[in-house]
Amino acid sequence: NIPSLDNVIRSIRNLFKETFDVILFQINDFSKTVQSEHGKPTTPSRIFVFGARTSSQQSKRWAILVSQFGGQRKPDNKAR
Numbered sequence: 001n002i003p004s005l006d007n008v009i010r011s012i013r014n015l016f017k018e019t020f021d022v023i024l025f026q027i028n029d030f031s032k033t034v035q036s037e038h039g040k041p042t043t044p045s046r047i048f049v050f051g052a053r054t055s056s057q058q059s060k061r062w063a064i065l066v067s068q069f070g071g072q073r074k075p076d077n078k079a080r
Helices: 007-040 044-052 056-068
Strands: none
Touching: none
């Protein structure tokens, strides 16, 4: 019994939606942590700067995520 293409696509969509919900929650949670530590409001685009420090692979992921949630996509700093 082979699932229809529609069902496969629906499953994949649902899987990604759950993933993004979790990530968005984590970004919001991290935002509150940073805000409480530094005493200033934090936006997803500012969080991207934190994420970018780890690795270029990680920073690309953050760039994509942050742009999804309305933050600014920051250009890569080649000097580092």
